[in-house]
Amino acid sequence: MELKITPYEFGERPEVTKPDIEFYNQMGEEGIRKMVSRHYDLLRESPLKDMFPKDDSLFEIAKQNSSDFFIQICGGPDYFNQHRGKPMMSNRHSPFSITPEGRITWLNCYKQAIIELDIPKELKLSFWNYIDPFSNWIVNTPTHVYKIGKK
Numbered sequence: 001m002e003l004k005i006t007p008y009e010f011g012e013r014p015e016v017t018k019p020d021i022e023f024y025n026q027m028g029e030e031g032i033r034k035m036v037s038r039h040y041d042l043l044r045e046s047p048l049k050d051m052f053p054k055d056d057s058l059f060e061i062a063k064q065n066s067s068d069f070f071i072q073i074c075g076g077p078d079y080f081n082q083h084r085g086k087p088m089m090s091n092r093h094s095p096f097s098i099t100p101e102g103r104i105t106w107l108n109c110y111k112q113a114i115i116e117l118d119i120p121k122e123l124k125l126s127f128w129n130y131i132d133p134f135s136n137w138i139v140n141t142p143t144h145v146y147k148i149g150k151k
C-alpha cells in the first residue's frame, strides 16, 4: 500500500470524498482521538511546531478540536459543529501561513500516524484519499511570496 502525496497546484481545489464509513466503524471515536493525538504529537516535533500551541493544556484543546472534526467527517457525532460551529476549514486556517511545503509536512505526519493503525489497508487508504486532496484546500500561501513595493 502506498500513501502518495498528490502534487496539486497552488489554489487548486480538487474533488474530495469523505472516508468510507467502515473506517469510523472500525476505528470508533476513541480510535480517531488516538490517531489525531499521535498526528499532533508528530506535528509538535516537525518544522511546523511553532504554529501549534506551546502550552500543554492549549495543545490538548487543539487535539480535541481536531478530533471532533475528524469524528464528524468520518460519520460520527457532529461534535465539531456543536462546540466550534460550521467547519469552514479554509477560513479557520486563514490566520496561519500554510504553504505547499507545510501541507507536505502535515501529510507526512499523518502518514506516520496512519501506518501505525491496526485496521485493513483499504480503510487506511480511504482516510488518506480524503486528507490528501482536502489538504490542498487549506494551503493559502504560495512557496514564494514576492514583495511588491518601492525598490
Ligand code: HEM
Pocket: 048, 051, 052, 053, 061, 062, 065, 066, 069, 070, 084, 089, 092, 093, 096, 098, 102, 103, 106, 131, 134, 135, 136, 138, 139
Ligand atoms: C495543510 C496543512 C495544515 C496545517 C499546517 C494546519 C495547521 C493548523 C493549525 C496551526 C491549527 C490551529 C491549532 C490550534 O488550535 O491552535 C489548525 C487547526 C485545525 N485544523 Fe489544520 N492544518 C492543516 C490542514 C488541515 C486539514 C486538511 C484539516 C482537515 C481535513 C485540518 C483541520 C483542522 C481543524 C479541525 C482545526 C481546529 C480548528 C478549530 O478548532 O477552530 N487542518 N490547523
